[in-house]
Amino acid sequence: MKQTGTQSDHSRLEGLDPAGTGRVFWNLGTAALCERAVARGEARLSDSGALVVTTAQSGHEIRLALVDDEPGESGETSAQTSPDAAAPNRAGALTRPHFEALKADLLAYVGRRTLFGQDLCVEAGAGRRLSLRILSDQAWHALFIRHLLRPCAVAEGGETAPRFTVLCAPGFRPTPETHGVAAEGTLALDLANGLALIAGTARTEAIRAALAQLLDGPLTDAGVLRLEGAAATAPTGNVVLFLGAAGAGKSALAAALAKGQTGDSAPSHLADGALGWGEDGLIALENAAYARPADLAQPEHAAPGFGAVLENIALDPASRTPDLAEAANTDVSRVILAQPSTKSAQEAIFAPPAHLFLLVQDASGTLPAIARLTPAQALGSCLAGMDTVPVLAERHAARLHHLLTQHAPQGWLVNTGWIGGAAGVGQRVALEASRRLVDAAQAGELASGVWRTDPHFGFDVPAALEGVDPRLLDPAKAWPNRVDHTVAARRLAGQFAGRLARIEAALSQEAQGAQTGMVLAAE
Structure with a gap:
């Protein structure tokens, strides 16, 4: 995308054909995303300007389902992620009809809502980049992923379709009978077509697990x-x-x-x-920096300043000071600290x-x-x-x-x-x-x-x-x-x-x- 902060209808979602007349805000910056997240009731503002979000009750267990066009007798397939990612080491197999039904219904759901899109890249070695598009109906998700990955420079002369797409709709609840997956905490992946669908959970771990799954094969092919x-x-x-x-x-x-x-x-x-x-x-x-509060070298000096995302971390109701010490003992708490925007790709x-x-x-x-x-x-x-x-x-x-x-x-x-x-x-x-x-x-x-x-x-x-x-x-x-x-x-x-x-x-x-x-x- 050549411009940032623009809005459009859903017709610009390459490879997707949603119903409805919803809007997409593309590549908004930190200030605009913070403003919208607070105004929409998605997040609260801490005394330092960090966004505080609650996802602990949102799909606590993340269930991974991989499209398997030729499922084996076991009905399971191996997950492609590392053992330290959010998804389990074993993944349920998902039939192609079930995945297509899930995609169609999820797109119909987001077609009636506002989406926030970010076009981003992952370095895969010298001169090699993998492009991704992340879409969510949560503004703070766009902020989180904007911190996590690098903006994609658009090639001169036009737009380039992303190689991988992640679509996240925490409020959508699939049904096992229709979609073949659980109602909460579902991550469904069509690796052959580079598409991940997240439903029933707002946790950032689900998005990171989707990225791990989508990128694992291409990185391996690149010798990484x-x-x-x-x-x-x-x-x-x-x-x-x-x-x-x-x-x-x-x-x-x-x-x-x-x-x-x-x-x-x-x-x-x-x-x-x-x-x-x-x-x-x-x-x-x-x-x-994507870390548990307990892993921060000095939690009290972690400087979760303006635009940082604090997930499942309590705020003092009067001072709005985040309680990082208490959060250090909570497994679902995360601190996402943005790196300086001037940091070059070479520094990666x-x-x-x-x-x-x-x-x-x-x-x-x-x-x-x-x-x-x-x-x-x-x-x-x-x-x-x-x-x-x-x-x-x-x-x-x-x-x-x-x-x-x-x-x-x-x-x-x-x-x-x-x-x-x-x-x-x-x-x-x-x-x-x-x-x-x-x-x-x-x-x-x-x-x-x-x-x-x-x-x-x-x-x-x-x-x-x-x-x-x-x-x-x-x-x-x-x-x-x-x-x-x-x-x-x-x-x-x-x-x-x-x-x-x-x-x-x-x-x-x-x-x-x-x-x-x-x-x-x-x-």
């Missing part, structure tokens, strides 16, 4: 591995990649590293959220990572606060999930193995969970300790120290680091009874080995040669 994580350029010049399950601390540790732990200066080079890892290095697929590109930190929240209390991983151990931990949550789908194993071999980052396991006992009994690893260990690891401070091999998991653990409680590096010393620690550690190691054994058959021949080589303690 899609990940959920955070990347930062440290003061040493090292590019550091953080991976792990939601809530493990990726955002906080990456932000602290990028700031040089000064606590005041703005991060020099930071990406948080969806990342791509390709032959040339890392790519920030998203242009905004990082060099290959020199260090790969896999963050786990060990609920057993048996893992050390940090350990050094071989490439094989790093691959196994990504696929099997040391804390039961894998950070990568099995089908991407060969690609990850190739990137680990090509770029040779030093792998690390960081336990941000518990030490000295299981969750509820042991002590949580303090964020300050994790920061200190991560900084020492990437700066080379640990390299010259003494190391020991963990008898249960087979990875190397530093014996000591100045300023760090020794018990964090040898958890057995933190347990009241060393025998209890041994029993718990062996149980976790056995579970991990069992998950690796179950996925071994699914790995390509190349990846099968990269098993972890985990050493279990002798009986």
